[in-house]
Amino acid sequence: MAERVSGLAGGLVVHAESLGKAFGRSVVLRDLTLSVTAGEALAVFGPNGAGKSTTLRLLAGLMAPTTGELCVFGDPVAHPDVRRRIGLVAHQSFLYPDLTARENLLFYARMYGFADAEARVDAWLERVALADVAGRAVRLFSRGMEQRLSLARALLHEPDLVLLDEPWSGLDADAADWLGTMLLELRGRGRTIVVATHDFERGLAVATRVLIVHRGRVAWDAPVQADTAATLGSVYREITGAVAA
């Protein structure tokens, strides 16, 4: 694993040039240009409707851009080999409510072609503290448990690029802290992280770089520095006219 991560070091993971995305007449992204290098942890802030979720879905290959060019790991994101290197945690958990936690993870592990699917799933169930309820249907899970299982689903294949859309939403303080620790651990292991959130404090705690997206464009892009936490609120207010969360 260390070999794979070092092989990426400094390499361009995401290259998006003048991306645009429209749904019918509704234009969500316009001229979004973005580069992310390996090992960066990007926190993306912006008001509702700014285009954060759409950007993540484009990066994950769930949508095709209407205009512009997007390469992830140097290839078009639609390629299965590129998708293998991406993990996405979204608003929805992508889990089957009528399957158990273990069955859900096993299904995804086998879809990724792991020969050691069972051992891998058991390890992840332990890691997200759901081993005790592994045989329970996901329909019976609380929001926090489902979010932890969703994280296990997204990280099961050890992706090089981890995309998270509002990962702290609906979590209690303990679960949110746990998630922050998990993201810092991933960052420490050289994974590239892009997290879209309204939560400034938690986003900044894991980020090495901050982006403010407004009206479908990157309005501000800066590395995280000692004074970022103090200045971000006023910058955000100036750009978006909204008060930070």
Add this chain to the structure above:
Amino acid sequence: MSAVWRILHKDLVLELRTREAVSGLIVLVLLILLTFTFAMDPEGAGNAAPAVQWVTFVFAGLMAIQRAFLVERENGAWYGLLLCPIDRGAIFVAKMASNVIVLGLAQLVLLALLALFLGASVLAAPLAVLFVNFLGLIGFAALATLFAAISVRLRAREMMLPLLVLPLLVPLVICAVEASRIVMSGGTVASAGSWLRVLATFDVIFSVAGWMLFEQLVQE
């Protein structure tokens, strides 16, 4: 091929656990068939059986096909599938296969009920009847699976799927009804050959088109 099996296995486990598609389908088949049985003159009911069979099958089948994609909508599991590093055509093949299994079961029940209620001669040439039904089933499943995948994202999907699919199903229904009429009257597969050739062509075109176009059609 393993991706197809994984998705198919997951769909069958979910269906066995909830039994939503099969039970809903069989109840609907029974209701439509009962309505026809009471509405028709008993004298001519046997002759009308092939038409009744395929009309019942198409309308009940459309409901079951929608269900195959609705299980993927809850919690956005559909996107989890699309993220997997597989040829997305495998999703189409798996969904079509699970629809063939569920609809095939319903078709067997429908044939038994046709014999019981309308006196249809489904045992006149049982292998020929099964062959005609199989060809009709494959074509229906291929076309309806393809359009169900497209319409599942639409808000008015319950209305849109029949509107999109029914006009395209006309050739399949005509051929299936004519071929069923021939084999239920004791005719051989060869005597229904011209209708079966059109059915087989329909099956190949929409199965291959579905597999090839699926990637583009599911991309938002």
